Amino acid sequence: MFQKALLNEIVVFIAVAECGSFTLAAESLNSTKSGTGKAVKKLEEGLGLKLFNRTTRSLRLTEEGRIFLEASKHAIDTINEAKLLLESRKDDPAGRLRVNMPIGIGRNVVNNLKYFTQEHPKVTVELALSDRFEDAIQGEWDIVVRIGELEDSSFIAKKLCLSKRVLCASADYLATRGIPQSLHELRIHDALMFRASNGKIRPWMFQESSGNLTEITPNALAILSDGRSFVDAVIAGMGIAQVYDVALGSTIQQGQVIELLPEYAMPGPPINALIPSGRVMPAKTKVFIEFLKTQFNLA
CATH class of the missing domain: 1.10.10.10 (Winged helix-like DNA-binding domain superfamily/Winged helix DNA-binding domain)
Incomplete structure (x- = not known):
C-alpha cells in the first residue's frame, strides 16, 4: 500500500x-x-x-x-x-541566508554588513557578488538582487528602490580638468565606460527637460566590466563616468565624487530583491530585505 x-x-x-x-x-x-x-x-x-x-x-x-x-x-x-x-513564524530570525548581488551595488552592502549581523547574530549571511545573470538564476539563492527585471517566473520581485544614471567624476579630477558646463564639453574630458554582461559598452544617456533623450558614446580612456572596478576608477580620478547612483553609496555625500549636469540625469530601472516563488518568506529573508532598503535609502 x-x-x-x-x-x-x-x-x-x-x-x-x-x-x-x-x-x-x-x-x-x-x-x-x-x-x-x-x-x-x-x-x-x-x-x-x-x-x-x-x-x-x-x-x-x-x-x-x-x-x-x-x-x-x-x-x-x-x-x-x-x-x-x-x-x-519564529520571532528571532536565524539560519543561513544565501544572497547574490551585482558587484557595483554589493560593495556598499558589504561595507555595512556588520550592522546587520550585529542586530541579527543568529543569521549567517553568505553573500556572493556577481554581475552575471547566469549566476543569479542558477543555484539555491534566498535573495537575488538585480538592477531591472529578470524574465524568470521562478522569482518574485520585491522593489528596494528606484535608480538613476548619474554623470560624475572625483573632486580631484575636476580640480585638475575643470567642471563641464554642457553636454558638448564632455567631449574634451577623459571618459570611463562600462561593458555590460551582454558584452555591449553602455552608452551615456541623458534626458532633457523636454523629455527628449540624448545618447553619447565618447572615446573611452578605459573600459571596465565589473561594477566595483568601475566605481573605484571614478573615485581614483581617472575620468568622468555615468554610474547608477546606488553604486556610488555615500561617496557623493562625502564629497569624494561630484555629480555633473544633474539636470540631465537619466532615470534608471528599479532595484529589485528577487525571491524564489512558491515559498513562504522566512523571517531571515524579511529582515535582510528591510536592511537592503535602508542601504538604498528607502527605509
Whole structure:
C-alpha cells in the first residue's frame, strides 16, 4: 500500500529519476548503489507498480513513474513549504541566508554588513557578488538582487528602490580638468565606460527637460566590466563616468565624487530583491530585505 512507503524511499526515487542513474543518485545521497536500488524496489513493491524500465544501458521512467515523480516532487515541495512556514513564524530570525548581488551595488552592502549581523547574530549571511545573470538564476539563492527585471517566473520581485544614471567624476579630477558646463564639453574630458554582461559598452544617456533623450558614446580612456572596478576608477580620478547612483553609496555625500549636469540625469530601472516563488518568506529573508532598503535609502 502507498501509505507504507517511507519518505526516504520517495526521496531516493526522485534522486534516481533526476540523475538518470542509480550510481549517480547514490553519490548525490551519500549512499550506496545497492541501498539505492533496494529503496526503489521496496517503493515499487509498496505501490504495486513498476516505476522504471531498466536495461543494461539505460534507465527510463515508465508512464506511471512519470506521474508518481510529479506527485512526489509536489509532496516534497509541500513539506519544505511547511518547514519554511514554521521558520517564518519564529520571532528571532536565524539560519543561513544565501544572497547574490551585482558587484557595483554589493560593495556598499558589504561595507555595512556588520550592522546587520550585529542586530541579527543568529543569521549567517553568505553573500556572493556577481554581475552575471547566469549566476543569479542558477543555484539555491534566498535573495537575488538585480538592477531591472529578470524574465524568470521562478522569482518574485520585491522593489528596494528606484535608480538613476548619474554623470560624475572625483573632486580631484575636476580640480585638475575643470567642471563641464554642457553636454558638448564632455567631449574634451577623459571618459570611463562600462561593458555590460551582454558584452555591449553602455552608452551615456541623458534626458532633457523636454523629455527628449540624448545618447553619447565618447572615446573611452578605459573600459571596465565589473561594477566595483568601475566605481573605484571614478573615485581614483581617472575620468568622468555615468554610474547608477546606488553604486556610488555615500561617496557623493562625502564629497569624494561630484555629480555633473544633474539636470540631465537619466532615470534608471528599479532595484529589485528577487525571491524564489512558491515559498513562504522566512523571517531571515524579511529582515535582510528591510536592511537592503535602508542601504538604498528607502527605509
